[in-house]
Amino acid sequence: MAKMTMIEAIQSAHDTAMERDERVVVYGEDVGFFGGVFRCTAGLQEKYGPTRCFDTPISESGIVGTAIGMAAYGLKPCVEIQFSDYVYPAYDQIVSEAARLRHRCAGDFTCPLVIRMPVGGGIFGGQTHSQSPEAVFTHVCGLKTVMPSNPYDAKGLLAAAIEDPDPVIFMEPKRLYNGPFDGHHENPVVPWRDHDLGEVPEGYFSLPLGRAEIRRPGEQVTILAYGTMVYVAQAAAEEAGIDAEIIDLRTLLPLDMETIKASVVKTGRCVIVHEATRTSGFGAELATLVQEECFYSLEAPIQRVTGWDTPYPHAQEWDYFPSPARVGRALQQSMEA
Amino acid sequence: MSEFPPLTFNVPAPELRPGDTPDFSGVEIPRAGSARRPPVDVDPKEIRDLAFTIIRVLSRDGEPTGDWAVELPDDELVEGLRHMMRLRAFDARMLMAQRQGKTSFYMQHLGEEAIACAFQKALYKGDMNFPTYRQAGLLIAQDYPMKLMMCQIYSNAEDPNHGRQLPIMYSSKEYGFFSISGNLSTQYPQAVGWAMASAISNDTRIAAGWVGDGSTAESDYHAAMVFASTYKPPVILNVVNNQWAISTFQGIAKGESGTFAARGHGFGIPSLRVDGNDYLAVLAVARWAAERARRNLGPTLIEYVTYRAGGHSTSDDPSAYRPKEEGDAWPLGDPILRMKGYLIRKGIWSEERHTQAEAEIADEVLAAQKEAEAIGTLSSGNAPSARDMFEDVFEEMPPHLIKQRQEAGY
Numbered sequence: 001m002a003k004m005t006m007i008e009a010i011q012s013a014h015d016t017a018m019e020r021d022e023r024v025v026v027y028g029e030d031v032g033f034f035g036g037v038f039r040c041t042a043g044l045q046e047k048y049g050p051t052r053c054f055d056t057p058i059s060e061s062g063i064v065g066t067a068i069g070m071a072a073y074g075l076k077p078c079v080e081i082q083f084s085d086y087v088y089p090a091y092d093q094i095v096s097e098a099a100r101l102r103h104r105c106a107g108d109f110t111c112p113l114v115i116r117m118p119v120g121g122g123i124f125g126g127q128t129h130s131q132s133p134e135a136v137f138t139h140v141c142g143l144k145t146v147m148p149s150n151p152y153d154a155k156g157l158l159a160a161a162i163e164d165p166d167p168v169i170f171m172e173p174k175r176l177y178n179g180p181f182d183g184h185h186e187n188p189v190v191p192w193r194d195h196d197l198g199e200v201p202e203g204y205f206s207l208p209l210g211r212a213e214i215r216r217p218g219e220q221v222t223i224l225a226y227g228t229m230v231y232v233a234q235a236a237a238e239e240a241g242i243d244a245e246i247i248d249l250r251t252l253l254p255l256d257m258e259t260i261k262a263s264v265v266k267t268g269r270c271v272i273v274h275e276a277t278r279t280s281g282f283g284a285e286l287a288t289l290v291q292e293e294c295f296y297s298l299e300a301p302i303q304r305v306t307g308w309d310t311p312y313p314h315a316q317e318w319d320y321f322p323s324p325a326r327v328g329r330a331l332q333q334s335m336e337a
Numbered sequence: 338m339s340e341f342p343p344l345t346f347n348v349p350a351p352e353l354r355p356g357d358t359p360d361f362s363g364v365e366i367p368r369a370g371s372a373r374r375p376p377v378d379v380d381p382k383e384i385r386d387l388a389f390t391i392i393r394v395l396s397r398d399g400e401p402t403g404d405w406a407v408e409l410p411d412d413e414l415v416e417g418l419r420h421m422m423r424l425r426a427f428d429a430r431m432l433m434a435q436r437q438g439k440t441s442f443y444m445q446h447l448g449e450e451a452i453a454c455a456f457q458k459a460l461y462k463g464d465m466n467f468p469t470y471r472q473a474g475l476l477i478a479q480d481y482p483m484k485l486m487m488c489q490i491y492s493n494a495e496d497p498n499h500g501r502q503l504p505i506m507y508s509s510k511e512y513g514f515f516s517i518s519g520n521l522s523t524q525y526p527q528a529v530g531w532a533m534a535s536a537i538s539n540d541t542r543i544a545a546g547w548v549g550d551g552s553t554a555e556s557d558y559h560a561a562m563v564f565a566s567t568y569k570p571p572v573i574l575n576v577v578n579n580q581w582a583i584s585t586f587q588g589i590a591k592g593e594s595g596t597f598a599a600r601g602h603g604f605g606i607p608s609l610r611v612d613g614n615d616y617l618a619v620l621a622v623a624r625w626a627a628e629r630a631r632r633n634l635g636p637t638l639i640e641y642v643t644y645r646a647g648g649h650s651t652s653d654d655p656s657a658y659r660p661k662e663e664g665d666a667w668p669l670g671d672p673i674l675r676m677k678g679y680l681i682r683k684g685i686w687s688e689e690r691h692t693q694a695e696a697e698i699a700d701e702v703l704a705a706q707k708e709a710e711a712i713g714t715l716s717s718g719n720a721p722s723a724r725d726m727f728e729d730v731f732e733e734m735p736p737h738l739i740k741q742r743q744e745a746g747y
Contacts, residue, residue: 051536057563062561062564065525066529069526069527069531070533070537093526096518096523102729102731103728104508105508107729108497108508141730254737
């Protein structure tokens, strides 16, 4: 085991995958010589050569389009979109091509492909470096969507994503790259080396997609969260003095409904937290599923705490970012209902 | 106040609309044999002229002439003609089947048969095409079973795509024919990526991307050109300029100057413009490009100048936007008639043999159609099961889909 940041864990997942399987190729904007603007591919070009880790033109549809061709050929491309905010030019390739290839030709061709992208705010990135577009991928049939919240999960889930026979959208909460963040931006940054989940095996391991993890067992209310919001939820529960059970979804699709159901049936209350905009967000899907599966166990209306339905602001970042205080109020409302 | 006059807005329009008399006398058609054949490792800047001319082999008299004239054994010449005839006969039967309500939709190749049929002969087993919806000739030229194509068109129980795709959206990895999407130009960067993968893997196989004149306007086309120019993978980038994108003439995608081939030069990619109705010219140019790819010299762009003599699809009526007689007046002629004329002059074919071949091919197509229809048509109710539609979304069916399948009653 070694202490790793999320960046180092992601780099290590690439490294072990490339070492184990020569079909794995890694590319994207600034990914090669420089090792990525966040350093997630640092050293890979030097170690594996420029034919397996290289820079690309600034063309997301080109990056994903070529990766689909490579996957159809039989390689296992793992490509980086520099910020999830830039993924939209590739959306047609992802939705109409990668996601449907296996189905439309009944498995004649398949598309084992990972598309990584940093997501989320809290870094003063403004509207073009802060978005959380998970719902535009979970809505698409044929894609798996993953969002780890710590270095250990990031490495294990990325290994599984690269091995997966189908396309995986791998979202990395960039505010967590260097340490957990609970929304208290006024406090100093906590580094991963001081956190249990910064302990990561140096060698190969993988974690199955589609399994949630209970981060904090509790009895009074279930909080469904993923990415940065896992830590915001933890802070909120502690500050509100509420015995919440916090579920880190880790994989949004396929969703671990069993873990969610068992928890909500136990607590009878559910608060959903995500950073993305609210309307038609992934929280809407979660709320519906909880209602469908746990209606007779619910003792309070399901609450959603999310980013507002506005573009991600720059100067007003902390008014937008779901704070522990907002989550705490939702927990109180849920308890009082 | 500006010192300049008010601006005006330019919207290109075709010269002819319904009711006009087609007149291509002003269109300059270079003489067959007039274009030189450069070495395959030529510097692209030395062949800019070949992106503006039209490389032609078969003269008006039906004689192969010039540097690009390919020496083909007689049996391969006859086979080429028969492939084009088979594609045309196949189209005729399937158009009729669509009119009879046996399927929902069809797209024919009328007038464009030479392009895919000849191109395929430049490829080896293992190479991969990324076709559009109008390259069934790639399959026909490999003797892919017509019955299977028809099963796909009928979405019946033996459709290799399990009834999931529109008619003619074939897929065959074995025959080097990538699954057709129906979205436009998405396959172009995929072809480049497949070729990149082949080079990364130190393989010897090459890829070919296909796109129509209209779809070159898609951003994916340009992304593919950028990646092809950057990594120089073994890919042939084909642009089939059949003059019409549904009702939109090629000047809307291209503007009123230059050629589609000329655009390759902006990317430093050697680019050729060829007579798409000339089987021998298509084959010669395809071989040149394939040799470049195989010698690791990188991509080649080829524009095929042709004419879509039929409608865009069975949902299209071209008489609403272009003169009915335009196809007959098209100066590059009919690819089958041109090849037939050459073979007759060469003494290896005759009117009688042609008529006989037409009858044989009609029988083959009809026999395949009977076999396919015995399995089922879209209207006969022998479609793949609805249970099957939940398969292949993922390799392993996740819980939510299992649940939905149960909800659907399967």
